[in-house]
Amino acid sequence: MPQIKSYADEATAARWLEWHTRISQRYSQVSSLLEWNYETNITSENAKLMSNQNLLVSPFARLTLPIAKKFNAQLKNSTNEDLKRVMNRCARGTISYDDNEVEVASKLSSQLESIFGTTTVCELNNTKQCHTIEPYLTELMKKEKDYDRLTWAWEGWYDACGMKVRPVYLTYIDLLNKNCKANGYSDLSEEWIEDYEMGNATEFEGILDQILKDIAPLYEQIHAYVRGRLCAMYPNKFSCNGPIPAHLLGNMWAQSWESRFDDFIPYPNAPVPNITQVLRDQKFSIHQMYKTAEQFFTSIDLYPMTPKFWARSMFKKPKDRDVVCHASAFDLGYHDDYRTKICTQIDDDYFYTIHHEMGHIEYYMSYDKAQPFVYRSGANSGFHEAIGDTIGMFAISPANLIKLGFLDENAVNEQFKINYLLRLALQKVAFLPFAYAMDKYRFALFRNQINRNYELNSMWWALRVEHGGIMAAVHRNDAVHFDAGAKYHIPSNVPYARYFIAHILQFQFYRALCRIKGQTEDLYMCNIYGNKEVGRRFKEMLAMGSSKSWSDILEQLTGERKLESNAVLDFFKPLYKWLKTENAAKGYPVGWMPK
Ligand SMILES: [Zn+2]
Structure with missing residues (x-):
């Protein structure tokens, strides 16, 4: 490491950064490769190699993070914007001083990836015939229309994956959270939010809240229309004024709904090309x-x-x-x-x-x-x-x-336009309340605002209901279920x-x-x-x-x-107008919360 006489000296800081970058770059190359190797071949050997690498990198991070923080503090008033920017980034993140914890965290992380990738749901009448999330269950959720079969897949996956993820995930985030606190963060959410460079937690969440609010009128119209159509398809299965059960939307997490577009199509005579069909035909x-x-x-x-x-x-x-x-x-x-x-x-x-x-x-x-x-x-x-x-x-x-x-060019008319916009909205707009709930939930969990015995699971659904009007397909139990854990980015701990x-x-x-x-x-x-x-x-x-x-x-x-x-909103304006008229004409109620 280059010698440091003064943390205020910019030339020293630049030299140190050059050294730091060279080593970090090499470490990052190795880590990416090991991660690739594990994810494309889940074995305990490959997990061990990742864990070993983490142990190898730890001393470097322990040495350099405090130094970067010192430089960062001293360079606050520097006019060298570039240097400030780079140093500020190096001064972020956390280190663990305990090798045992580094190893445990690495193991838990691999274990979570493995659970998600290998968990299966077995057929009711044949416990030897079992399916992973990809391709079978994902495909089934897209195509199946039968209420009971969808319920089987949904419940099977949420039970099998979520319940396995639950204890491992909670141990894992407790470890990460503890480490965050030891590094001066309030909790893991603060570290995640810092990364966006969109202000502190209050400012950041304020921005997302406002966007969700802006989108809400459009989303509610889409929701009302889709629920109206589903209510006709599945009579007496759920309330036509309340949230939609999560297994009827063509996706295991009800995060985007375009796979069921054919069931919702406004004008069947102006079909939007079914790309799946085109790909297969050709x-x-x-x-x-x-x-x-x-x-x-x-x-x-x-x-x-x-x-x-x-x-x-x-x-x-x-x-x-x-x-x-x-x-x-x-x-x-x-x-x-x-x-x-x-x-x-x-x-x-x-x-x-x-x-x-x-x-x-x-x-x-x-x-x-x-x-x-x-x-x-x-x-x-x-x-x-x-x-x-x-x-x-x-x-x-x-x-x-x-x-x-x-x-065909001549097929594009007003009706086609509405069809096309609806299809895209089912993919893009339906997604927003889901994406919002993913981190809203985790921030609350990281901040210890969720009681793990009584509301670990119901909090997740409370957010899905409140912001998206989507509810669990079947009755759930807080003592055992962990439905958020059935979505990849929770066990893999990727911010959403x-x-x-x-x-x-x-x-x-x-x-x-x-x-x-x-x-x-x-x-x-x-x-x-x-x-x-x-x-x-x-x-x-x-x-x-x-x-x-x-x-x-x-x-x-x-x-x-x-x-x-x-x-x-501008992009979907014609659709919004159409939906308002259509929902009113059909008498589809809008919204889902009891007034
Ligand atoms: Zn991506």
């Missing part, structure tokens, strides 16, 4: 799905996937070993080594997921080329989740489907507010890219395919990484400095 291979997605990115001059991407990614669920199927994208940080792992099935959902994960990789490639190691991350984590989604929205837009020959933010940001990106192209009306018909100028501006933003504040970076592309819920 006999698309999994490889072709990836190539088609890549083509969109390269058409606007973003990067093609690298040879290592094609050689090393996991495109299918392997038969010979356990893996973490949950889709993700990796930056191995070394010589164009980018990979994705997706247990791809040939359907519209996975087609979209491929765009999402490739978006991460485009971001990696852009900032890896342009930025030093310390700025190789998203402007904030919400940006990272929004890139691929933005492109994915263009890819499935009617204009692009016409271009691909999946849709990033997805909430991303679902607003992507509409801001989308609107800005259309504006650059010169289109400000009928945005659902905007297509940027092949537009190099639009791509150049998008890439410019990606290449900035986290070198500036996220507001500055957002402004460069969109001219906006804040999250703007009106990007979503």
Whole structure:
């Protein structure tokens, strides 16, 4: 380590940072690889290797974090913005002084990943025939219509996964929380929130609350319409004025509802192309799905996937070993080594997921080329989740489907428009209250505001009901159940507010890219395919990484400095109008809370 005579000396600080970065970069490369190895091959050996690596890195963090904090305190008044920014980031995070705890935390974390990836639900009449969440249960939730079969899958998964996750997860977060407190944070939520650079906890949560409030009128109309249709399909199964049972929405977590679009379609005579059907009719291979997605990115001059991407990614669920199927994208940080792992099935959902994960990789490639190691991350984590989604929205837009020959130009009329907007709203707007509840719940848990004996599970559903009008499919019991734990990002401990933010940001990106192209009306018909100028501006933003504040970076592309819920509301305005008329005409009640 370079010698430090004064923490106020900028030249010393810069030298120290250079040393620190070199070592952190190497550690990060190794950690990414070990993580990849474990998630694509769940074995105790691979878990052990990760744990060993954590033990190896710990002394370095113990040595350097206090030093970074000292520099950071001394550099407060420096005019070198860059140096301040980098040092401030190095001074964040937590360290554990107890090797035993490092090892235990690492074990618990691998164990949680493994539970989610390997838990199965067995058939009632055949306990030898059991199913994991991907592909079987996920697929079933999308397609099955039978109330009882859906109940079986839902209850089976929430019982099996949630109850197994419960004790391990609680021990795990207690350990993390204790460590956070020892490092000067109030609890884990404060550390998570700091990462967004969107103010303190009150300010941050205030921003999310306001967005949810802005969206609520639109969401309530969608909810009312969907519930009205479901009530007719499943008479006497649930109250047509109350929350919707969570197993009827085409998704295990009722987080997005587009898989049941066919049951809700407003105008059956103006069908929106069923991409699943198109992919199957045209006999698309999994490889072709990836190539088609890549083509969109390269058409606007973003990067093609690298040879290592094609050689090393996991495109299918392997038969010979356990893996973490949950889709993700990796930056191995070394010589164009980018990979994705997706247990791809040939359907519209996975087609979209491929765009999402490739978006991460485009971001990696852009900032890896342009930025030093310390700025190789998203402007904030919400940006990272929004890139691929933005492109994915263009890819499935009617204009692009016409271009691909999946849709006849003459089929696009007013009725088609409502159909299309509803389908997208079931995917994007329905998601917001779910995403909101995910971290609202965890913040309360981390802050010890939830009694674990009496309300651990009911608090989760209280939030789902209050903000989204979604309730548990069957009766639950606080003493044993832990339904939040049946969603991947809880056991894997991935913060979720990033997805909430991303679902607003992507509409801001989308609107800005259309504006650059010169289109400000009928945005659902905007297509940027092949537009190099639009791509150049998008890439410019990606290449900035986290070198500036996220507001500055957002402004460069969109001219906006804040999250703007009106990007979503404006996009869906025609649908909102239609839903209000339709719900009133059908006599569908709006809202779900007892007045
Ligand atoms: Zn993602």
